[in-house]
Every structure is written in structure tokens, then in C-alpha cells.
Amino acid sequence: MSPKRIVLRFDATIADQPIIYRLVSDYGLVVNILKANVNPQKEGTMVMEITGEKNKEGLEYLRQQGVQVHTLTENITRNEKHCTSCGACTAICPSGALYLERPSMDVHFDSDQCVVCHLCTKICPVKAMEVRF
């Protein structure tokens, strides 16, 4: 069975719950965490691979806990023509994928660091960040 790549987003109320442990212990899933981030407000994003027969039940469990579960079939790209390098995304991006290079103050996008949280697509003032499927 090939692993399934998923993105989990959770808020501060469940950030301290051992939800991943439950996936392993209760649903027998093999979990490989690719990226994880908890911001200072304790909101978290996690990208992981899961393998196991009970993966549907495991994902249902996560949803019941209030975790948003998305399949990682998408990635974020930057439309270089639209981006004005204003910088508005750089203190919002939770993973540091969007950052300012100093002293030029040019905005750079490192897609390897991107956790596909979609925040930039919403807050970019000129809609330069796009979702690709």
C-alpha cells in the first residue's frame, strides 16, 4: 500500500493533544512526519505520510478532533509577474518559505519550506500566490 500524503491544520485548543500517537496506537498507521510547525499562537500545520489499512478511520478520527485534513495534491506557486516584492506575506508565512532577502528587501519563495497552509494566497495584496493541483 502506497503512503498517502496529507496536510493537517489544527488550532491552539488541540495543539497539546497526542493525536498522532492515537493514529499509531489506535489505528495502526505508519506515520512519517515531513514538516511540522506550531506558531507562537500554538496553531499548527503538519504535513505527513500515512500508511495502513485503517487510514480512512484514522483521518475520520482527526476530523472529529477538530483537525482540518487535506490531501497534499496541491502546491503553492508564486506568479513572479504579479509579485511586487512588497513583503506583506513575510511575517505571516508560518514556515519561513516566503522571506525577505536583506539588504535588497526582495521577497523570495522557497517552495521546499512551504507547508501549503494557503495563508499567503489569502493575504497577498496582489494575488501573486497561486494554488496548483
Place this chain on the structure above:
Amino acid sequence: MAIEKSYAEINAKIKEGKAVVVTAEELISIVEEKGVEKATEEVDVVTTGTFAPMCSSGVFLNLGHTTPKIKMHKVWLNNVPAYGGIAAVDAYLGATALPDDDPLNSNYPGEFKYGGGHVIEDLVARRPVRLRAQGYGTDCYPRREIETNITLDDINEAILFNPRNAYQSYNCGVNLTSRTVYTYLGMLKPNLGNAHYSTSGQLSPLLKDPDFSTIGVGTRIFLGGGIGYVVWNGTQHFPEYFLTGDNGEQKGPAGGTLSVLGDLKQMKPEWLVGTSYLGYGATLSVGIGVPIPILNEQICRNAAVKDEDLYAPVIDYGEAYPNAKPGYIRLASYAELKSGKIIVNGKEVPTAPLSSYPRARKIAALLKEWINTGEFTLGEPSQLLPSAAEGLKGKPLKG
């Protein structure tokens, strides 16, 4: 003897291709290396630049007469309403106007994907724009409605007229509350999650002529990629210096604004960009560059001030700003703001700009190039704008 130059002398040098033109960044190094006196002697013009959202922007359009004629009482461009309360086929389209059917903030935070600023960008990019207008019918203007496509080249005039642009030094916004707020300074995360500022600091036009010694009515400028003019002070032009400490030490200027005008047909979409702020609204990002003639040493000294000595007030947009509470948490220098973090109330807060420094730098470079080629000469102001010395202050609206 103190150096004094006139606009006429500098313009004569520009026409001969002999003027020495440098950007505000370059002037800083020249002054550091050679001193103010030598720099004043050598440099004729300093170019500045800023590229940022400027809500008080818009365009006067003359759409041309139809057969039979219509007095356009209500006007929409790509479904965005324009103001038709002027002559028959004139209209004013404001940057923050939104379609009548926009959900606004009813689905909070609203997206405000398309507004007046986006229509202006579409016009400048020569994309066709859907015009819809209604008239009530008069003997001289009998037609009641029209719906058609227009482009910028089809219509008679399009005059960008922005009543308030190029703020001298804008606030740095933070959020002291425990909920996320969506503001014109972007998304501000709770409990001092981030700090957003919006000025190009040492490249910013009004920070480089803090006392309005050269900028006034008739100053020729870079506006939206074309040539424009300063036509008056901007609205809410209340220039001041921050006073700090017990002795009232003067720090960095703020509060000045410009009212600017130019022919939209000459402008370029790269420098007039439709912009949306989540939960706030639509606007227009405008590129402006102002040339500063180095007439004397004081003007040179002011134009050479660095990020370290220019300040933005850090203000809480969670509670203090919406409730019009005066004052600020602290002053932060643009050097600190650009470093990526500032300390606010003892906490290290990540900073980010909303004003594009790379584009500001490009504007200053383009304006320098225009002057160097002799195609752009300085406009001598008919009158200068009021300075901090005049003590202009904003009046609150009662009600």
C-alpha cells in the same frame, strides 16, 4: 561661501546633459564619504521613490458622447461604481470603490478581490473594460442607458488625480489584542504576532524633504510610470516632528502628504497595481518618485538622512487605533523595521513591509535615468507646501 543653486541653473545643466543626478541611497554614501558641503557642490538632483498602496487615489474619465447623447447619472466600470455627479460624460472612479454585489465583510474576513484600483490597472494595461451607465433623460441628453466596452485609448481623457498619496512616514501597526485583526496594514496576528510598516524609509520622497523646502504646487514627479505633478498638499497634510524624552528631542518627520495628478494614458500597469487587503478592502498600489533639487546644504543634509534616523510610530491596531486613542507605543527606526524584528513591550516581534523597497529603488533609478537623458526637467513650485512650522493639526469629527 555657502552654496546656492537655482532651479534655472539646474534645469540648464539637465538640458546640457551635465547635471549630476543621484538616488537618495547614493547620496547617503556620497555625504558619508565627502561631507555635506562637497556633496552639495557636486550633486544637482536627488531622486526618491515609493511604491505602496495609496487608498486616496482615483481617475477622472471623460468617456465621450454617444448618439443620441446621454447624461451619465450612474456609471459602472467592470461593475464597479464610479461617481457620475459631474458633467454629462465625466466620471470619477475611486481606488477603493467596490461592486454593488460585493459580499464585503459579510463573510468575514472579506476578500475584496476586485475594486476601483483593479479597474484602473485594467485600463492602464489596455484591457477592455465594460462600461455601463444610466441617465434619467433630459431634452439635451435623451438617452437613458448604455452598455459597451471601452479601452483607455478609446476615451477622451483619463486623469489620475490622487488627493492623498506618498505619506511622509506611516504608522507601524501591531495588535495587542488576543484576536487576529484585518486592517489596511494587512493581517495583524494577536498578541504582537507581527508588525507591519509601509514606507520606503531613506528612499521615501517626503522623508527626504522633511520641511517642504523644494516640494510644492507644480513639482514634476514620476507618477505611475508616467510624468505627473504635485498639485496641492494631500488631504490630512499635518506635518510634524516626533518629540521624545523630557527635553522634547525632535525625531524624524511624519504627517505630510501629497495631492498628485497626471495623464493616465502615459502610465504603466507595473506602477499602478490593483490591490486587495483581506478583511479590509480594495485599493491601488501607486509608484511615485519625487526629484529633490540640491539648492543648498540644508536640503542636501536632509536628503542624506538614513534609515537609522527616520522613525515610524508603533501603534496598536487591535484596540487603540480603531478607538482613536492618541499616542504610540514607541518609535521604531526604519533601520530596525527593515532588520526583520523590533522589540515591543519587551517582546521580539517580526516585522514586514507593505511598501515594496525593490520597486522604490527602481523608481528612483528610473527617475534618475529620465533626468540624465534630459527628457525630464525640474518643475519649480509656484508655492511650497505647508511645513511642520505651520502647526497644521487634524480636527476630529463630532458625532
